[in-house]
Amino acid sequence: MSRAVFNDRFAAAFGKGWLVTGFLFLYLPMITLIIYSFNASPLPSVWGGFTFEWYGKLLDDHEILAGLWLSVKIAFLSACLSVLFGLLAAFALVKYKRFSGRTLFSGMVNAPLVMPEVIQGVSLLLLLVSVQKAVGFPERGMMTILLGHSVMGLAYAAVVISARLQDLPPQLEEAAMDLGARPWQVFHLVTLPMISQSLASAWLLTFSLSLDDVVVTAFLNGPGSTTLPLVIFSRARLGLSPSINAVATLIIVVVAVCVTLASILLARAERRRAAEISAAQRSNP
Amino acid sequence: MRLAFRKPRWWRGRSLVIGTPFLWMALFFLAPFLVVLKISLSQMGMVAVEDMVKVADGVVQVALKYSNYLFLTEDERYVGAYLTSLKYAALTTFCCLFIGYPFAYFMARARASLQPTLLMLVMLPFWTSFLLRVYAWKGLLDEGGLVAQALTALGVDHVLLMMGAIEAADRYMHTPFSLVVGMTYTYLPFMVLPLYASLSKMDLRLLEAAADLGATPWVAFWKITVPLSKAGIIAGSMLVFIPCVGEFVTPELLGGPRTLMIGRVLWDEFFANNDWPMASTVAVVLVLLIVVPLAIFNKYQAEAQEKRA
16 A cells, blocks of 8 residues: 555545544534433433423522523614624625724724623623713613624624635626616615625624623623623532523524524525526526 | 815715714723723712812812732732633634634534535524523533543543642542533634635645655745634634633633632722722723733734725
8 A cells, every 4th residue: 555545545544533532522522511401410420310400490480581581682683783784884894995993993893803802791780880970871781782792793794704705806887886886775676685694604693692792791780780691600600500501402403593593504405596696597598 | 266176066965974983992992091091090989980070179189099909910810810811712722722713623624515514513502691601611521520530530620630730539520620611612613614714715625735755744834824814823822812801701600719710800809999090091001901912813813804895
């Protein structure tokens, strides 16, 4: 066996092994969460039998249900705001090559991606408290949490949308302008349909980020505005609790189903679009 | 005849498109930093922060209290926490790179039809709640947990004990080990994705050319693949390192007394001690610490955008 073939086979086996181990590492915690949510014994080391007891208790757990409802509301609004501002920011960064303050703008839009959340939370809270001292508004609560999430979400939305905007062939927009379309018409008749997929995925991304946020929410929340992650976090700090496993399983299952569905739909839309394009090319000699 | 530049009609639209997010971020991302800076130089009153500028007896008094900063350098707890944060962030970045690079590499080399599925499988944990996944590690590493039992059975705990990563045999929770495992787990997708993006764009013919010129696959890997993926390595490392320095949730749930990180210190100063000026001082110094990696990250983002244009 020549050295090259041995290296190839070894590399292929090594690669498969590394990938499989890696995916096991990634998925093991989620799988154990799901399994232990059915464990009658609250201790993970003892298997007490299969039970739906923790799910039943979940329906009576008002703290969790209220937190879930609030989280979903905030996540929905925050995703909409993030995508709106993120779209504007992405458009500005991709289409307008030169404007004063571009470096600062680009820095501000990219920084929330990496800035530690404790800093974002503390700084925004101190600003809001100073404003509140001066004008008596806003009160800490759902609005302030929404604000914090939208600022963070803008960065993620801008990254996703600008990636798609940059890959767009400029010919279509130029053709539209040649045919007499105004900039706004070019945008909403030509550009927007082409980036609609990235808008949807940016929305989903910022939705899930907002739903899951702990630190910024902890700084910006007020009395009566406890979100689901805060409830889970305060319980998790105290120790292991099977009710968290039940919530976790539900969340994981819902997310997994949605992501898989979205991937399948995306792949199908991609195949359809490729088929349409090749059909168009064939009909044009 | 007066020549005047009349701005074309599309200028208004352009100003709106740039101005709206600019104003939004300037107000709610940039301005807060200035407020933090101001409060770090203020005195804490009974309930709220005292005003900096006071007018009394016809004299305008401006009080700039910089003793907070001095206190930071004097007290070992703060300096220790900063160093610990940098240490564990660097360690996590290294672990993510070590695990993530082969992962991204073999993903990029997999069959083209398989790659979207692999990508989706990597992203799926990222979409589910990170809080829950960190909580899951609590269950896995606790006494009697699956991973804890497996590690003890394999005898890994002796190795970890020697490395100083755990305190006592069979006690994996609330140790540097559990912290690094938790943080590596959380940030792995952040490392894999930029690496995958970078590696999948590589021209494989370069490797063929290297083989033709007599290089072994190992040499070709180090001399060609790694340098070409440098952009991905830098992006992934910054995406892991910078947030890790200020991490709070994972050290809180999985860390222990030996792993006091600066995120926790800031949290305690704010919520437990109610000392807002001190918390602000901690925040300002933290931002200064990460300003260099932040600048590297920004430069990379700008360059990546230029290259695609």
